[in-house]
Amino acid sequence: MNLFQPLMNEKEVQTDDGEINESQLVNLINLVCSNQRWLMNTVRSLLKKYCYTSMFIRFLLLLIKTLRTLALQSFALITSSASSSTSSSSSSSLSISNELLIIGAGQMRTGTTSLKFALQLLFNQPCYHMYDVIYKYQESHIKKWINIFNMHQKCVNIDKANWNDIFNECKFAMDYPTCVFYKELMNIYPNAKVILTIRDADSWISSCRATTASDMVMTKHITFTENIIYRLRGLKSLPILHDKMYTKAFGSNYDQMTDDELKNAFIKWNQEIINYVPKDRLLIFDPNDGWKPLCEFLNIPIPENVPFPHLNKRIDLRNSLLKYRFLAQFLNFSFIISFLWFIHYMITS
Known part of the structure; x- marks a missing residue:
C-alpha cells in the first residue's frame, strides 16, 4: 500500500500549515518586537529618571532599533524563500492520522531545506525542519526538544505522545534536531520511510565551516551580547539545544573537532544509517x-514543469550569520563605550 498516494488524490485544497503565512509572520514579528519595545521603554524611563543626556538616550535606542530591523529582515528572507518555493504547488492536501510518513536522517547542509520544500510542493503538507523551530515555534519547541534530550539522557521512555506533541500535523520531519533521533522515530512510526540526504564530504565540511559548524554556531561559549540577541529573537534556550544536538551527533568534544575529524564523523554518520535502516525503507538522496x-x-508521479527547489545556499546563510556576528561585536563595543562614558559622567558631574 502506498501511504503517499492519498496525499496526492484529495481534491479539496487546504492552506499549507507548513508555510509561513502573513498572519503567522505578523505574530512572530510582534513577539520579537514586543521584547524590544519593552526594552526601549525601560531604557528611556531609566535614563530620563537619572537625567542622562538626550544624546546617550538616542544612542541606546538606536542600538535596540537596529536589533528590530535585523529581526524584520531575517523574517522577510525566510518568508520570501517559502513563498517562492510553494507558490507553484498544484498538489492537494489530506487530513490523515497523526503519523510521521518521512524521517529525514541526513545531516545539516546536505539539502534538507530543499527536500523540505520539495515535499511541501508534492503534497501540500507541512514538513518539520530546524527552520520551523527557529522561525515559527521558537522557544516553545526549543524547550520541548530540550526535554526530549533530557529524557533520552536519563533513559526515560519517550512515547508517541511526546513526539506527536512536537510534530503535530506534520507528516514529514528532517534536519536537526529530528535527525539525531531517527532510530527512535523509526520504532515509533513503523510505516515511515527514511531519506538520507547526502553530499560530497569535502564539499560538506567546507559548507559547514562557513555556516552551521562555524565558531559562531558550533560553540559552547556564548558571549553576553550574543545571549541578549538570542533573547530578543525569542530563542533564549537555543544555545542549550545546539549543545545537546551536536553532542548527540558528534560527541561532547564537537566544538574542538578538526576538519578531518568532523568529516570522518559525517562519513561515519551516513554509513551507520545505511547499515541500520532496511533497504526497503531507505532512500539515499542527492538533491542535485x-x-x-x-x-x-x-x-x-513526477511533477511537470516544476523545477526542483534548491534553497538555503551557503552565501545566503553565511551573510545572515555574519550580520549577527557584526551586531554582537558592535554591541560589545557599544557597551564598553557606554560604560566608560557613564564612569566619566559620574566622575565629572
Whole structure:
C-alpha cells in the first residue's frame, strides 16, 4: 500500500500549515518586537529618571532599533524563500492520522531545506525542519526538544505522545534536531520511510565551516551580547539545544573537532544509517538528482514543469550569520563605550 498516494488524490485544497503565512509572520514579528519595545521603554524611563543626556538616550535606542530591523529582515528572507518555493504547488492536501510518513536522517547542509520544500510542493503538507523551530515555534519547541534530550539522557521512555506533541500535523520531519533521533522515530512510526540526504564530504565540511559548524554556531561559549540577541529573537534556550544536538551527533568534544575529524564523523554518520535502516525503507538522496529518485521512492508521479527547489545556499546563510556576528561585536563595543562614558559622567558631574 502506498501511504503517499492519498496525499496526492484529495481534491479539496487546504492552506499549507507548513508555510509561513502573513498572519503567522505578523505574530512572530510582534513577539520579537514586543521584547524590544519593552526594552526601549525601560531604557528611556531609566535614563530620563537619572537625567542622562538626550544624546546617550538616542544612542541606546538606536542600538535596540537596529536589533528590530535585523529581526524584520531575517523574517522577510525566510518568508520570501517559502513563498517562492510553494507558490507553484498544484498538489492537494489530506487530513490523515497523526503519523510521521518521512524521517529525514541526513545531516545539516546536505539539502534538507530543499527536500523540505520539495515535499511541501508534492503534497501540500507541512514538513518539520530546524527552520520551523527557529522561525515559527521558537522557544516553545526549543524547550520541548530540550526535554526530549533530557529524557533520552536519563533513559526515560519517550512515547508517541511526546513526539506527536512536537510534530503535530506534520507528516514529514528532517534536519536537526529530528535527525539525531531517527532510530527512535523509526520504532515509533513503523510505516515511515527514511531519506538520507547526502553530499560530497569535502564539499560538506567546507559548507559547514562557513555556516552551521562555524565558531559562531558550533560553540559552547556564548558571549553576553550574543545571549541578549538570542533573547530578543525569542530563542533564549537555543544555545542549550545546539549543545545537546551536536553532542548527540558528534560527541561532547564537537566544538574542538578538526576538519578531518568532523568529516570522518559525517562519513561515519551516513554509513551507520545505511547499515541500520532496511533497504526497503531507505532512500539515499542527492538533491542535485532532482525529482526522479524522490518520486520513484514515494511511488508518485513526477511533477511537470516544476523545477526542483534548491534553497538555503551557503552565501545566503553565511551573510545572515555574519550580520549577527557584526551586531554582537558592535554591541560589545557599544557597551564598553557606554560604560566608560557613564564612569566619566559620574566622575565629572
